[in-house]
Amino acid sequence: MTQPGLYLLAGSVFLFFLAFSTGAPAFLAPAVLLLLVLLFSFLSVLLCRRGLKVDIFPEKKRVSRGEEAALILHVVQKSRLPVCPLQTVLFTDGEQARQLEIPCERGTTSWRVPFLCPHAGVLHPGVQHFEITDLFRLFRLTYRMPDPPGELLVLPTPFDVEPLSYAQLDEGLGTMARASEDISIPADIRSYQTGDPMKRIHWKLSLRKQELLVRRFDEAVLPDALLLLDCERPASASPALRDALLETALSVMTGETGHDHQIHMPLMGRHPTEVDGRMGVALAAENLARLEWSRGSAFEEVLLLEAARLRHVGAAVIITSRLSGELVEVMRQMRRMGPTLRLYYVTDQPESSDVLPFISRLQHADCEVCYVTPAGGGERS
Numbered sequence: 001m002t003q004p005g006l007y008l009l010a011g012s013v014f015l016f017f018l019a020f021s022t023g024a025p026a027f028l029a030p031a032v033l034l035l036l037v038l039l040f041s042f043l044s045v046l047l048c049r050r051g052l053k054v055d056i057f058p059e060k061k062r063v064s065r066g067e068e069a070a071l072i073l074h075v076v077q078k079s080r081l082p083v084c085p086l087q088t089v090l091f092t093d094g095e096q097a098r099q100l101e102i103p104c105e106r107g108t109t110s111w112r113v114p115f116l117c118p119h120a121g122v123l124h125p126g127v128q129h130f131e132i133t134d135l136f137r138l139f140r141l142t143y144r145m146p147d148p149p150g151e152l153l154v155l156p157t158p159f160d161v162e163p164l165s166y167a168q169l170d171e172g173l174g175t176m177a178r179a180s181e182d183i184s185i186p187a188d189i190r191s192y193q194t195g196d197p198m199k200r201i202h203w204k205l206s207l208r209k210q211e212l213l214v215r216r217f218d219e220a221v222l223p224d225a226l227l228l229l230d231c232e233r234p235a236s237a238s239p240a241l242r243d244a245l246l247e248t249a250l251s252v253m254t255g256e257t258g259h260d261h262q263i264h265m266p267l268m269g270r271h272p273t274e275v276d277g278r279m280g281v282a283l284a285a286e287n288l289a290r291l292e293w294s295r296g297s298a299f300e301e302v303l304l305l306e307a308a309r310l311r312h313v314g315a316a317v318i319i320t321s322r323l324s325g326e327l328v329e330v331m332r333q334m335r336r337m338g339p340t341l342r343l344y345y346v347t348d349q350p351e352s353s354d355v356l357p358f359i360s361r362l363q364h365a366d367c368e369v370c371y372v373t374p375a376g377g378g379e380r381s
Helices: 003-022 025-051 171-179 203-209 239-256 281-289 299-312 325-336 356-364
Strands: 052-058 062-064 068-077 086-090 098-102 107-116 121-123 129-133 140-144 152-155 186-191 213-217 224-229 263-267 273-276 313-320 340-346 368-373 378-380
Touching: 003 025, 025 052, 025 068, 025 129, 025 140, 052 129, 152 281, 203 213, 224 239, 224 299, 239 263, 239 281, 239 313, 239 340, 239 368, 263 281, 263 299, 273 281, 299 313, 299 325, 313 325, 325 340, 325 356, 356 368
Parallel strands: 062 152, 224 263, 224 313, 313 340, 340 368
Antiparallel strands: 052 068, 068 107, 086 098, 086 129, 121 152, 129 140, 186 213, 263 273, 368 378
């Protein structure tokens, strides 16, 4: 019962007291009228609560960051007594909670509640309960949702980036391919050519044919690219900074997917996984949106663990929002191991003098450095 309902109940009791204590029937009629109003209000909210059923689900399962999403509300009301519109609070995780009023009429009605998705991630939009109030606002009951609504996946939005350059010594990466050939599986035999190594000569067959013949082996595929995203929760609590990290990673994956080169992206968050370019851009975007940022894991250790892959990698991409002396030194060592290295430094202060010495050291080590600002969402070298 609300505060006005308490006042009305107290007035009704007082009028009944006056009617029976003084014997004046003039007090009895308003006391009965007030009691009937209270009874009508109580029955209206009670029957509405028992006959109410609300189903809530997202209109779409996936949207891109910045797009509009919507919740669909199916309201079923069996009671014939009128009540006020249902009061509730909408939580979307992507914006502040807001008050909603849903008309509660007899029968089945559907309502579409739109909202924006400004940040990438997994959202659980919905309401926890509805408040049912009678027409006179004397009674209020709560209808709690039995099941939470489904999840809404907000995908990062890629932008254009420059294609990666791969470490090579001649056209077509032939030298690197020959360096990684599988010498245990010959593919064919051919005549000796000037420059062929002596270890490839098939001596028995050469003696039989009376000419020098060499083994030809299958060449390995083009070198891969390795994308390393700093999955430690950024020091800045800005969601825009996290969006920029995810979208930069997706942009690189999108730019390299579909080429002859393969790209691999290990995600070392709270639940480690690895995304491969052969999975497609859609699955890469979903994995990035579901990324749970880790806490306390040093990105420098992740780089050292992944350094073993650099023997078969032609290009390495590092995406981070922080720079330190130790991190810069690890990247310099990675560059000396052979592959080209590109750093995407995500920051909202690209002109900060604190990081200029780190950038200079990386550039002197022949590392490519690109800035990404959360506001612009683009690439700046």
